[in-house]
Amino acid sequence: FAYQMKYDSVHGKFKHTVTTKKSDANLAEADIIVVNGHEIKCIMATRNPEDLPWGKLGVEYVVESTGLFTEADKARGHIKAGAKKVIISAPGKGDLKTIVMGVNHTEYQASMDVVSNASCTTNCLAPVVHVLLKEGVGVEKGLMTTIHAYTATQKTVDGPSKKDWRGGRAAACNIIPSTTGAAKAVGEVLPVVKGKLTGMAFRVPTPDVSVVDLTFLAEKDTSIKEIDAMLKNASQTYLKGILGFT
Numbered sequence: 001f002a003y004q005m006k007y008d009s010v011h012g013k014f015k016h017t018v019t020t021k022k023s024d025a026n027l028a029e030a031d032i033i034v035v036n037g038h039e040i041k042c043i044m045a046t047r048n049p050e051d052l053p054w055g056k057l058g059v060e061y062v063v064e065s066t067g068l069f070t071e072a073d074k075a076r077g078h079i080k081a082g083a084k085k086v087i088i089s090a091p092g093k094g095d096l097k098t099i100v101m102g103v104n105h106t107e108y109q110a111s112m113d114v115v116s117n118a119s120c121t122t123n124c125l126a127p128v129v130h131v132l133l134k135e136g137v138g139v140e141k142g143l144m145t146t147i148h149a150y151t152a153t154q155k156t157v158d159g160p161s162k163k164d165w166r167g168g169r170a171a172a173c174n175i176i177p178s179t180t181g182a183a184k185a186v187g188e189v190l191p192v193v194k195g196k197l198t199g200m201a202f203r204v205p206t207p208d209v210s211v212v213d214l215t216f217l218a219e220k221d222t223s224i225k226e227i228d229a230m231l232k233n234a235s236q237t238y239l240k241g242i243l244g245f246t
Helices: 002-006 120-134 182-189 224-236
Strands: 018-021 032-035 038-041 061-064 085-088 114-116 141-149 176-178 197-204 211-217
Touching: 002 018, 002 032, 120 141, 120 182, 120 211, 120 224, 141 182, 182 197
Parallel strands: 061 085, 085 114, 141 197
Antiparallel strands: 018 032, 032 038, 141 211, 176 197
């Protein structure tokens, strides 16, 4: 982990100090990462979140990013292990709330122990749709297409794929049609557009940066100039720090 943090193929070398140390001199390997003097305890991997030592370590908040425990009941294993709150960094399933900052974060309640932060694509799409709704343009129906950088779930060279044949193509030299649940997830965040949006994805041979294209039918007459002005204003006011405009 220390090596991965210090050197990144996309973002380059980490600008701060990263070292390791042992919590016990008798240990075979270091179990603490030290970042700029801040010590971070490393733990052994386990298939069951309930077995993690969150209570012993005093961990209150867990960011569930393994992709394996996106269901609310499974994610609550972290709660049983001693944590107080769990944030799933992917679309969640089951009895939980999906939250996108700047869009519906005010709906969060302290009683919620597990929430989903949705996907990266949803966090890109939802703020734009939010502006269209807030400014009165409305969305009657729409199609979103995400041009998505390849991820670790894909293959480096051609090979068999259990999910779908196209998914087995080499990531760095193919444009691969895929699926996305982002359009559906936006309906969870903004119920007024539930069932009005559909979407598709293309995995492209680039290691970083993705884009979402939204084609929609507005509920009232408008123009590109008017929509641009709305987005620019939102980026400077109620969505400052979340939505950018260039």
